[in-house]
Amino acid sequence: MLHDISVSNHETSDxxxxxxxxxxxxxxxxxxxxLAIERRDSAELxxxxxxxxxxxxxxxxxxxxxxxxxxxxxxxxxLPVLRTMLPGLLEIVEANAPAALASEARSLLSExxxxxxxxxxxxxxxxxxxxxxxxAFLQPYASWLYESGAKPDRNLVEVENRCPFxxxxxxxxxxxxxxxxxxxxxxxxxxxxCLMSWPFRRVICASCGEExxxxxxxxxxxxxxxxxxxxxxxxxxxxxxxxxxxxGFAIPLVDEVAAASLDLWAREHGYTxxxxxxxxx
Ligand SMILES: [Zn+2]
Ligand SMILES: [Zn+2]
Numbered sequence: 470m471l472h473d474i475s476v477s478n479h480e481t482s483d484x485x486x487x488x489x490x491x492x493x494x495x496x497x498x499x500x501x502x503x504l505a506i507e508r509r510d511s512a513e514l515x516x517x518x519x520x521x522x523x524x525x526x527x528x529x530x531x532x533x534x535x536x537x538x539x540x541x542x543x544x545x546x547x548l549p550v551l552r553t554m555l556p557g558l559l560e561i562v563e564a565n566a567p568a569a570l571a572s573e574a575r576s577l578l579s580e581x582x583x584x585x586x587x588x589x590x591x592x593x594x595x596x597x598x599x600x601x602x603x604x605a606f607l608q609p610y611a612s613w614l615y616e617s618g619a620k621p622d623r624n625l626v627e628v629e630n631r632c633p634f635x636x637x638x639x640x641x642x643x644x645x646x647x648x649x650x651x652x653x654x655x656x657x658x659x660x661x662x663c664l665m666s667w668p669f670r671r672v673i674c675a676s677c678g679e680e681x682x683x684x685x686x687x688x689x690x691x692x693x694x695x696x697x698x699x700x701x702x703x704x705x706x707x708x709x710x711x712x713x714x715x716x717g718f719a720i721p722l723v724d725e726v727a728a729a730s731l732d733l734w735a736r737e738h739g740y741t742x743x744x745x746x747x748x749x750x
Contacts, residue, residue: 492720494526500720504727511727514748517565518726524561528554529609542619544593548586551610558606577602593623598745605747611635611663630675637662638744639675641725642710659721661744676706676743693728695719700740707740
């Protein structure tokens with residue numbers, strides 16, 4: 470079913486469908502709802518993701534609506550305001566998530582303030598893709614930091630394959646048509662924490678920086694011809710790339726979740742994802 474489509478710089482693109490949609494919480498939610506109908510094999514996953522995105526949107530809008538308060542970028546300082554928004558997200562997760570996650574949400578709802586603060590600060594300073602609640606809750610906060618111009622206070626290393634704004638790992642890679650002078654050849658990485666994107670050279674491993682094209686393989690599944698796995702044989706890590714020049718209506722963050730069959734393939738072939746998505750895939 471899956472096949473190696475060659476390892477080279479040559480990539481086909483259909484310039485005719487290069488419509489790049491402006492991504493907002495609403496476009497993400499709509500895309501997840503639509504894919505939940507179209508992709509029956511991932512329907513449950515996508516319906517939950519749509520609900521989760523709705524919960525994240527609620528956090529984001531509550532933050533934006535505060536007229537006399539802007540975040541400082543120091544999570545510790547912002548927590549007194551931010552933490553009041555967590556129960557709303559937990560309730561939505563409890564009502565929509567698979568049983569195990571729903572029960573975790575329920576127990577967090579009765580957790581002490583210091584436990585909750587500790588969990589959020591730990592993620593902020595030492596992020597891990599298995600910390601579902603902190604990651605889900607802090608994505609809208611970090612997005613709002615970016616938009617409101619606050620500098621995130623995180624002690625994370627500044628390297629090329631980390632978000633230049635907040636230091637987060639890349640969640641998904643995106644190909645799109647940009648002006649010809651762009652150094653990255655039209656490739657961006659999307660941050661797993663603040664969800665902004667930054668340009669990143671095209672043929673290079675987003676984990677270890679391997680540049681030898683013979684070490685980087687591209688794999689497609691026929692049912693998602695605009696999404697591919699980019700797997701590195703030097704460090705055995707992979708990331709998925711959503712090609713907006715082939716399908717301009719994709720919302721990378723969401724379509725990446727839908728194409729879970731590609732992750733299954735990558736895992737079976739011994740590759741580890743650079744950053745699991747919120748659905749644990
Ligand atoms: Zn970021
Ligand atoms: Zn690598």
